[in-house]
Amino acid sequence: xxxxxxxxxxxxxxxxxxxxxxxxxxxxxxxxxxxxxxLRNHYQRRTPLMWQACMVDYENSRxxxxxxxxxxxxxxxxSTVHVSKINEALNEVVEINGYKTEFWSEFLIIYFxxxxxxxxxxxxxxxxxxxxxxxxxxxxxxxxxxxxxINKRQEKPLSHFGLLKPTNDVSNADExxxxxLKNARSSELLGIDEYVxxxxxxxxxxxxxxxLCLWHGHWVTCDSLMNFDAIEIYxxxxxxxxxxxxxxxxxxxxxxxPRLHYxxxxxxxxxxxxNFDEDLEIVRTNEVGTYPVSYGELVVIRSxxxxxxxxxxxxxxxxxxxxxxxxxxxxxxSN
Amino acid sequence: xxxxxxxxxxxxxxEPTTAxxxxxxxxxxxxxxxxxxxxxxxHKVSAGALQHSALIHGMISNLGYTEEQAKANPFPFExxxxxxxxxxxDWCNQHKGKPTPPEDTNLPKQKEKLxxxxxxxxxxxxxxxxxxxxxxxxxxxxxxxxxxxxEIWMIPTDAEDEAAEKEAKKRAGKEAAGETxxxxxxxx
Numbered sequence: 182x183x184x185x186x187x188x189x190x191x192x193x194x195x196x197x198x199x200x201x202x203x204x205x206x207x208x209x210x211x212x213x214x215x216x217x218x219x220l221r222n223h224y225q226r227r228t229p230l231m232w233q234a235c236m237v238d239y240e241n242s243r244x245x246x247x248x249x250x251x252x253x254x255x256x257x258x259x260s261t262v263h264v265s266k267i268n269e270a271l272n273e274v275v276e277i278n279g280y281k282t283e284f285w286s287e288f289l290i291i292y293f294x295x296x297x298x299x300x301x302x303x304x305x306x307x308x309x310x311x312x313x314x315x316x317x318x319x320x321x322x323x324x325x326x327x328x329x330x331i332n333k334r335q336e337k338p339l340s341h342f343g344l345l346k347p348t349n350d351v352s353n354a355d356e357x358x359x360x361x362l363k364n365a366r367s368s369e370l371l372g373i374d375e376y377v378x379x380x381x382x383x384x385x386x387x388x389x390x391x392x393l394c395l396w397h398g399h400w401v402t403c404d405s406l407m408n409f410d411a412i413e414i415y416x417x418x419x420x421x422x423x424x425x426x427x428x429x430x431x432x433x434x435x436x437x438x439p440r441l442h443y444x445x446x447x448x449x450x451x452x453x454x455x456n457f458d459e460d461l462e463i464v465r466t467n468e469v470g471t472y473p474v475s476y477g478e479l480v481v482i483r484s485x486x487x488x489x490x491x492x493x494x495x496x497x498x499x500x501x502x503x504x505x506x507x508x509x510x511x512x513x514x515s516n
Numbered sequence: 517x518x519x520x521x522x523x524x525x526x527x528x529x530x531e532p533t534t535a536x537x538x539x540x541x542x543x544x545x546x547x548x549x550x551x552x553x554x555x556x557x558x559h560k561v562s563a564g565a566l567q568h569s570a571l572i573h574g575m576i577s578n579l580g581y582t583e584e585q586a587k588a589n590p591f592p593f594e595x596x597x598x599x600x601x602x603x604x605x606d607w608c609n610q611h612k613g614k615p616t617p618p619e620d621t622n623l624p625k626q627k628e629k630l631x632x633x634x635x636x637x638x639x640x641x642x643x644x645x646x647x648x649x650x651x652x653x654x655x656x657x658x659x660x661x662x663x664x665x666x667e668i669w670m671i672p673t674d675a676e677d678e679a680a681e682k683e684a685k686k687r688a689g690k691e692a693a694g695e696t697x698x699x700x701x702x703x704x
Contacts, residue, residue: 209662
């Protein structure tokens with residue numbers, strides 16, 4: 182069935198555009214320059230659009246997704262692949278505006294000789310079409326250029342950032358991690374899942390950010406932990422000793438890390454935990470600590486200790502040879 | 517010619533029928549209006565059903581017709597085909613006094629008439645039906661490539677757009693030259 186959409190009144194055209202999914206709108210924009218202009222005008226009038234662009238530049242995955250405002254639902258709208266991967270015998274490759282393209286599983290793949298150029302091109306295309314900024318960025322160690330590129334192309338900072346470890350490479354990426362820690366700014370999530378060497382250190386400040394996740398956090402010292410400005414902190418493969426955690430609790434009691442709500446430390450090796458330092462005035466409690474972490478599950482801690490800040494705010498603490506938790510009772514105290 | 521509980525259609529204005537009886541509430545006579553499309557077939561529709569159309573509702577409010585006047589003066593919609601108007605009337609009758617559910621099963625199914633239906637519904641300002649129709653239009657391109665979308669939605673290619681633009685410019689140029697020549701002739 183055919184439908185001459187350009188013969189419909191403006192109200193109808195606008196209503197149809199507003200019902201399109203983001204991937205459908207991007208694909209439709211490749212129909213003609215005129216149609217792209219109509220779509221762009223539509224999205225420019227519809228500000229603020231509750232969509233967020235997310236860029237992925239990870240190994241062979243170079244794509245742009247659109248997420249809803251809550252970041253729960255994401256869908257790929259365009260992707261770029263190296264021209265060497267074209268298989269015209271198997272795939273239907275069509276040239277549009279001088280670019281080789283292929284429609285695959287509800288979005289358009291655009292083939293580029295230069296992968297960096299391709300990534301930049303699809304991000305620019307989608308963000309211009311929808312008149313939105315890039316809010317999410319997920320990269321591998323080879324794509325740290327994207328941090329600087331995004332910082333320069335828009336005023337609004339990222340909301341979600343992730344540095345992901347390679348699939349088949351366990352070598353260290355000290356330089357990339359260092360670049361990320363020094364340059365990546367993100368308001369909601371800063372996550373780093375990359376290998377670094379045993380002697381790697383970073384003592385700069387991190388944050389402010391809502392959630393900080395360091396999966397390979399053996400490099401995190403007590404001093405660096407005190408420099409993190411985050412609401413939720415997760416440190417995996419930690420080499421912090423119980424004495425470091427005592428020092429951190431002392432810092433927290435004195436008013437340090439004031440925005441912290443949740444800290445989870447997973448030890449790389451079994452920690453030897455017997456008791457907390459006496460000067461912390463930490464006491465055993467039957468209370469159960471709960472915290473709804475951003476990644477979904479409700480964390481529950483039992484057999485807790487209670488520790489109080491000098492301003493009266495309390496926190497529940499739990500520690501065994503594998504994990505340390507601190508859940509600050511901001512609301513309970515104020516009630 | 518179809519006949520529904522709330523309305524009937526005929527070549528001439530039909531006799532008003534009484535509204536469905538209600539066991540509890542006292543019977544309130546329902547007012548009816550009459551509309552016809554390009555085919556001049558008159559459809560009798562209750563005021564309640566016509567409330568879906570902002571255009572007709574506005575006309576009714578402004579005219580303040582009595583039952584007799586309404587019968588003698590059907591609203592003419594010469595730009596709407598008879599079968600399309602019938603679909604719209606049926607839908608309005610089915611949804612009299614109630615909002616459209618998100619998955620409405622009582623909606624016009626004749627997809628080949630979708631374009632005419634969209635134009636009619638837009639003209640009659642029936643918001644809920646327009647949204648449904650537009651959903652159907654949007655669904656047409658789900659999972660389609662740019663070439664397929666271009667074909668389904670009959671979008672001209674860049675080359676066709678350029679050719680049309682050139683043609684329009686040429687025509688405008690000719691018209692302007694004609695007007696200049698005519699003006700020069702008038703001046704002589």
